[in-house]
Amino acid sequence: MNPHWKQQLTGLTDKSKQSIDNWWLQNKDKYADLLAKTGVVPGMLSVLCLSAALQLTNQWQVVVDGDVLGVVKDPKAVVSCVQELDDANCAAYESASLLNDVKIARSYGTPAMQTAEMQLCLADTLQWGIQGAVIAINDRDVVALKDVSCAQAVVANLKQKTTEQLARLYKKFNVISLDIKEDLQVIEKPVAIASLVDEQTAEALLTATKRPQQRSIASRGTSRPAATQAAATPAAIEPLVHVEAKVEVSETKTVPYETEYVNDSSLYKGEKKTVTKGQNGTDEITSEVTLVNGQVVDSQVKSTTRIQEPVTAVIKQGTKVAVVTGSGRFVWPTQGYVSSGYGPRWGSFHRAVDIAASYGTAIVAADSGVVTFSGTKGNYGRLIEIDHGNGYVTRYAHCSQLLVSKGTRVSRGQLIAKVGQTGYAKGNHLHFEVLYHGVNKNPLSYLR
Ligand SMILES: [Zn+2]
Numbered sequence: 001m002n003p004h005w006k007q008q009l010t011g012l013t014d015k016s017k018q019s020i021d022n023w024w025l026q027n028k029d030k031y032a033d034l035l036a037k038t039g040v041v042p043g044m045l046s047v048l049c050l051s052a053a054l055q056l057t058n059q060w061q062v063v064v065d066g067d068v069l070g071v072v073k074d075p076k077a078v079v080s081c082v083q084e085l086d087d088a089n090c091a092a093y094e095s096a097s098l099l100n101d102v103k104i105a106r107s108y109g110t111p112a113m114q115t116a117e118m119q120l121c122l123a124d125t126l127q128w129g130i131q132g133a134v135i136a137i138n139d140r141d142v143v144a145l146k147d148v149s150c151a152q153a154v155v156a157n158l159k160q161k162t163t164e165q166l167a168r169l170y171k172k173f174n175v176i177s178l179d180i181k182e183d184l185q186v187i188e189k190p191v192a193i194a195s196l197v198d199e200q201t202a203e204a205l206l207t208a209t210k211r212p213q214q215r216s217i218a219s220r221g222t223s224r225p226a227a228t229q230a231a232a233t234p235a236a237i238e239p240l241v242h243v244e245a246k247v248e249v250s251e252t253k254t255v256p257y258e259t260e261y262v263n264d265s266s267l268y269k270g271e272k273k274t275v276t277k278g279q280n281g282t283d284e285i286t287s288e289v290t291l292v293n294g295q296v297v298d299s300q301v302k303s304t305t306r307i308q309e310p311v312t313a314v315i316k317q318g319t320k321v322a323v324v325t326g327s328g329r330f331v332w333p334t335q336g337y338v339s340s341g342y343g344p345r346w347g348s349f350h351r352a353v354d355i356a357a358s359y360g361t362a363i364v365a366a367d368s369g370v371v372t373f374s375g376t377k378g379n380y381g382r383l384i385e386i387d388h389g390n391g392y393v394t395r396y397a398h399c400s401q402l403l404v405s406k407g408t409r410v411s412r413g414q415l416i417a418k419v420g421q422t423g424y425a426k427g428n429h430l431h432f433e434v435l436y437h438g439v440n441k442n443p444l445s446y447l448r
Contacts, residue, residue: 061107062118064100064125071110072118078104081119082126089128093146093193099129132191135202137182137240143202144191151186154202161203162243165294172250176288181242206241207293245291248302255281257310267318278313281306326367326388330446331413333366333396334430342442351440352395352433353447359400359428361419365410366394366432366447374406380431381423384416393438397431398422 060075061068072078082102089096113121133151134141145151159178166173197205257278267273284305290298336357340350365386372393373385380397384404387393400420404410421428434443 059107059110059112060104061110062122063103063105066101068107068110069121069125070118071107071112072115073112074115075104077115078118078122081122085123085126086128089193093128093130095130096128096193097130099127099190099192100125102126127192127194129190129192130196131188132196133186133188134191135206136185136187137206139183141187142240143197143205144195145199145202146196148186148188150199151202154199154206155180155184155186157199157203158206158241158243162245162291162294166245166247166291169296170247170249170251173289174248176246176248178243178245181244182240184241207239207243208237209239209293210236239293242292243294247289247291248286249289250284250286252307253283253285255283255306255308255310257281257313259313259315262314262316263319264316265319267316271318273316274313275316276311276314279311281310282308326369326390326392327412328367328388328390328392329412330366330394330434330443331364332447333394333432334361334363334419336361336419336430338444339427339429342440342444352397352431353443354429354431356427356429357419359418359420361428362415363396363399363417363419363430365412365414365416366434367392368412369394369410371404371406371408371410371416374402374404374408376422379424381425382417382420383423386410386416391437393435395431395433395435397433398425398429400428 059071059073060078061071062078063069082098086096086098089098130146132144132146133148134144135151135154136142143151143154145154158180162178163175166175257280259278262275264273284307285301286303286305288300288302289296332355334355334357336355338353339356340354342350342353344350363384367386367388369386369388369392371384372387373383375383377383380395382397382399382402384396384399384402385393386396396417398419398421399417400422401418402416403418404414404416410416419428419430425431432443434441434446
């Protein structure tokens with residue numbers, strides 16, 4: 001940065017009102033080095049000779065920080081362009097000042113660029129600065145902000161964010177320590193306006209774990225945009241700042257109750273009775289948790305305190321073996337339609353209900369009981385008979401297949417046989433009888 005830029009630029013502007021040639025001649029000593037660069041050795045030429053030589057051309061080179069930015073025909077346009085840029089920057093930041101050293105000198109031979117092109121080059125190259133502040137990490141400037149208080153606010157907010165995150169994560173906690181691991185400093189210094197970021201952006205840059213859009217603090221060079229865009233692909237990076245919080249966290253944890261079973265011969269097998277209701281207990285667990293940038297990285301249990309003991313549930317379980325007894329409620333023994341009901345038929349009496357179903361359809365026990373017959377019996381064909389132990393007996397005739405044998409305990413709905421037409425039967429159907437104390441009843445009265 002050139003601290004005298006303003007006088008220099010002002011001088012340039014004033015002189016531009018006069019003949020640029022005259023201005024040049026008065027300042028030639030200052031630009032002796034530039035002339036040397038362009039091939040003219042000042043010491044070898046008299047002022048007049050130099051002047052004469054300068055008359056040979058009508059081109060001017062714009063030199064920024066010692067490098068030739070380009071060559072133009074109209075040097076006044078350059079001066080007014082710099083002035084316009086300066087006005088714009090000063091309007092945005094009162095104390096804005098040009099950081100570059102800008103000079104205009106005669107040029108020989110190099111083709112000139114258009115004034116508009118030169119204006120773009122100037123706008124892209126020249127940088128204005130303000131007395132701002134940077135946040136430096138381990139002596140390296142990382143972000144630039146417009147003033148010290150903004151930079152300090154960013155640093156303070158890094159810790160504040162962690163405190164807020166802790167409050168979100170834990171109901172009960174004590175902060176043991178809260179530190180920024182890096183050597184973080186706010187330094188007041190001149191910074192380029194183009195490199196300024198707002199507080200939010202600064203914070204994001206400091207804690208980013210994915211590579212953000214790069215914004216160089218140094219200079220906004222002319223050939224940088226391509227490189228900047230390539231960096232937009234996020235890649236995992238180590239954040240610049242590590243805000244480490246160590247906290248003591250107290251959390252309650254449910255201790256599930258246990259269940260104890262006690263055999264009881266007064267209860268039937270499968271029957272259960274709760275003697276004592278179980279109750280969960282509670283432990284208070286105190287841990288030391290380490291968080292970095294709001295993420296838990298370590299957690300150590302320090303102590304566990306039983307706040308409430310769990311109450312063991314006590315359940316009696318029956319051991320008494322039940323005598324199989326039907327419920328008195330019957331389910332349809334097979335899937336089909338009633339092809340012949342209970343009652344007089346062809347001068348006789350049909351003591352059953354016939355349920356037509358296709359060959360092999362499942363037949364199930366209408367109620368729980370014990371199989372008292374499983375085999376072939378006259379007109380019944382293949383027959384199953386079940387005693388339900390409560391006065392009821394059911395019969396399943398004309399079966400194609402018998403699946404349970406005599407003495408088997410069966411449950412209501414259990415598969416016992418398959419539909420067929422064995423014995424005296426026309427077509428596949430189940431002949432189903434219900435007897436109560438040995439007397440046939442209309443099965444349809446029970447199948448509801
Ligand atoms: Zn029948």
